[in-house]
Amino acid sequence: QVQLVESGGGLVQAGGSLRLSCARSGGTSSTYSMGWFRQAPGKERVFVGSSQRAGGGTFYEDSVRGRFTISRDNAKNTVYLQMNTLKPEDTAVYYCAASGRWFVGKSSNDYDYWGQGTQVTVSS
Numbered sequence: 001q002v003q004l005v006e007s008g009g010g011l012v013q014a015g016g017s018l019r020l021s022c023a024r025s026g027g028t029s030s031t032y033s034m035g036w037f038r039q040a041p042g043k044e045r046v047f048v049g050s051s052q053r054a055g056g057g058t059f060y061e062d063s064v065r066g067r068f069t070i071s072r073d074n075a076k077n078t079v080y081l082q083m084n085t086l087k088p089e090d091t092a093v094y095y096c097a098a099s100g101r102w103f104v105g106k107s108s109n110d111y112d113y114w115g116q117g118t119q120v121t122v123s124s
Contacts (some may be wrong), residue, residue, distance in 0.1 A: 002027040002113040004096050009118030012086055016122075019080040022096030022115055024068075029053075033104040034072065034079040035111055038092035045095065047106035051079060054102040061106070064090075084120045093117040 024032065033053040039045040049060040051070045058070045067086075072079040079096060094121040097111035104110040 002032070002098050002120050004098055004113055004115035006094065006096050006115045006118040009094060014086060014088055014122055014124050016084070016086050018086065018120060019083045020083070020094055020118060020120070022079045022081075024077040024079075024098060027098075027113075029100060031067045031074055032098040032113075033101050033110075034070070035097045035099070035104055036068075036093045037072065037079045037097060037108060038090075039095070039117075040089075040092040045087075045108060047108075048094070049081070050104050050106075052103050053099070059101075078121045083120070088122045088124045090100065091120060091122050 003025045005023045012018050024114050031053050035050040036048040037045050038048050047061050051058050051072055067084050069082040095117045096115045098113040099111045
């Protein structure tokens with residue numbers, strides 16, 4: 001069973017940066033496709049970005065492309081979400097997710113395992 005633990009959330013002023021981490025334990029594969037999602041208060045959980053198991057290619061939702069970067073350290077079984085130039089509308093609980101699929105898309109249905117989430121609050 002795969003377990004995911006996010007960390008790195010917090011309160012930051014608009015224009016600032018945060019780096020979220022998602023540490024994976026368990027599972028039978030050495031690598032997984034990884035995704036980041038977020039859920040703002042009163043809204044549905046939405047896709048932020050992903051890192052493919054096949055080749056490590058990344059894909060981002062339009063509103064974060066150019067500001068957010070996903071990277072991974074396979075030796076540490078950890079994936080990161082570097083968030084720069086944060087805006088108040090980035091305020092949300094951020095979740096990481098893992099999938100055994102070689103390629104994943106924007107749908108939460110593509111992912112098999114989820115972390116508990118970490119709160120990111122951006123003040124104006």
